[in-house]
Amino acid sequence: MIVSYCVNPSCPEPENHPNLKQCRACGSDLILHNRYRALRKIGKGGFGSTFLGMDLRLPGNPYCVIKQLRPNAEDPDTFSMALDLFEREAKTLGKIDHPQIPRLLDYFEDQKKFYLVQTLAKGITLQKEVQKYGVLSENATKRFLVEMLPILKYIHSIKMIHRDIKPANIIRREQDKKLVLIDFGAVKDQVNTQLAASNYGQTAFTQFAVGTMGFAPPEQLAMRPVYSSDIYALGSTCLYLLTGKAPKDLLCDEVTGELLWEQEVKVSPNFAKILGKMLEVDLRNRYRMVDEVINDLDMMPYDIELQQGLISSPKKVESKPKEAQESEDNVDSENRSSTSASRLAEAIRARKARQGKSKSLSPTKITPETLLSSYAMGRDDFSNQCFNSFNLSGANLPRVNFNHGKFIKTNFEDANLESANFYHADFSRARLGRANLTKAHLLKAELQYADLRNADLTGANLDGANLYKANLCGANLTDAHVDEFQLQEAETNWATIFPDGKKRLW
Known part of the structure; x- marks a missing residue:
């Protein structure tokens, strides 16, 4: 049932009848900016809340996302300063024009709260996807990078840093299975960051949006983000896709602060090298630009991609039976010691064996939806x-x-x-x-x-x-x-x- 949701954070009973214009519990206006009606809360964080909304002015009342930002501003001067920063941030977001990034539709201030309205990307986040279906294979994780890196390159090309890349901020869009990068509340352009630091210091907007612990690198948590900070966060996201664990749940070197992720994942040496460079704590050793990551991915040998990529289904979070694990370990050992030609032959034989098993064990009728979902989760045969x-x-x-x-x-x-x-x-x-x-x-x-x-x-x-x-x-x-x-x-x-x-x- 559709309800009209009150966005007042202090409201004791926010759910209202869909036709009401004022909240019956607290009296707050339910129609924001004389245009938008919130339907339900879909997210909450330190900066405020996010709501599924409806645009009452457009034909058909299309859905949208309403993000409410609540600056910690008690006195008029501080509020005026926060409002100025908010308008600058909104104009920054308004520059973004990419099919895999939600578009900014509107922004306004109401009752000393700031609102951003964006297009709705309907789908499931990668965080929920991993929790529901299990971790991704190496090949699926590489495909994730191949799709995400151009999006990140676009953001950097317009001199912006996202600053909060993580599985919960990446949606697999329902209509076409493409990845969509959301939550640009943390985005910073170079001009705004410098203005905020020099004119306002640690204000409401420079305090939030420092990123998410574990996914953000040290320089970003110290309020000095660079383009390479997003590359680190993307590498941390890959670790989550491969392990089902957030970076903060992985062991780290107590001296250097480097994540000890190698013992958690089983990937080819070439891909491990790329991940390692993305996850370097020292900026001097990390990839500086997105193109560098793209180039290294393109250089990976094709036979290794076959060896790692011909997986009929994604690995589950649960551990595999001992016999199956020992069998895979033996195959990996043989592959490492064989020549390039024999590796290719072995991969083809293994693929045929898997096809035979899948025919006898998977009677489920395939549909366009199951095909696209299976491919997105790592199956490519x-x-x-x-x-x-x-x-x-x-x-x-x-x-x-x-x-x-x-x-x-x-x-x-x-x-x-x-x-x-x-x-x-x-x-x-x-x-x-x-x-x-x-x-x-x-x-x-x-x-x-x-x-x-x-x-x-x-x-x-x-x-x-x-x-x-x-x-x-x-x-x-x-x-x-x-x-x-x-x-x-x-x-x-x-x-x-x-x-x-x-x-x-x-």
Whole structure:
């Protein structure tokens, strides 16, 4: 049942009838700024509270997030100072324009409390996701970094520092399974931080928003955050995703303050090296910029990604049976001592064995929702399964394995399928318009009558693929492995970019 929630922190009975305009318990106005009605409290912290709200002015009364900030300001001068800082902070938030960050809709002051109104990102936080489904695999954690790092790069590019990156502030959006970074109450830009420190000292706004203990690095807790502080917090978030433990629950070196996380996680040496550099207490040894992390992730050997990434389901927080753990330890030991070629062969054999087990143990019918959820939680092998007529428009599935999959009339428009494996897959009459298929493996795939208009097939391998009547108008085939006979079978036009990187005159 929808109620009208009173935002007065001292109200003894905040729930009211949805049609009331004044709280029957304390008399406070229930319509904020003559526009917004709070429906329920969804968060609380030292700075104030967060409410699910409703915009009464817009058609359909869409939901929104109302954040109430309560500065500790008793005298008029201090309140005026806090109001000035709040307006500066709101203008800072108003500059943010990114599809994976909630947009600022409004800000105002009412009854000596400050309010920010933002778009609602409906979904589940990564903290709750781990608590509900278990910890992530290494491969899923790397995918988390690959998606989060560009968001962080954008924030830093507009000279801002988030200062409170943690699993509870990252939502997996329900509609498309993409990650959304929330709670910018802690964000600081360089100008505002300097103004606050020089003009106001430790005021209401410079006192809160120092970050969360365990996730924030030492320099941030000392009120000297830098871009690298967000990288440390992102590394700490990775530890939580891999272990289910907050950093403050991990042991640390009493002399250096470094987290002793290596004994808690089991990851490849290359990934451990990246995490270690993200989590350096000494700023001189930590990554300074987001691009440095991205570059190191891109340099990780592909065979190690296969070895670590072909996991059919995420690890659970509960400990594994002793026999299973010993078996995995033996496989890891053999892998470390084998050559690159044999590691790849062993990974493929292990994957086939897992596929056999999953067929006998997992009779649950797969749906578009379960596919996206399973992938988000670390599973990336969906070989030999049927996805006919699925609506996967806009899905984010890079490097997924759809070997021998069936996708007849499936909608993959605008999907990210970079480096995906579609060996011998059937895409008859599938819709792949504007899909990202760069470096995709489409060997011997059935693509007859498939709609690939404006798809990006840069570097894709189409050897032996059936392209009869496939619509490649406007598609980018630069450096794609495809022969002239295949192209003659397909439909192309003046906008098609051929493997030589050129268009042809018709």
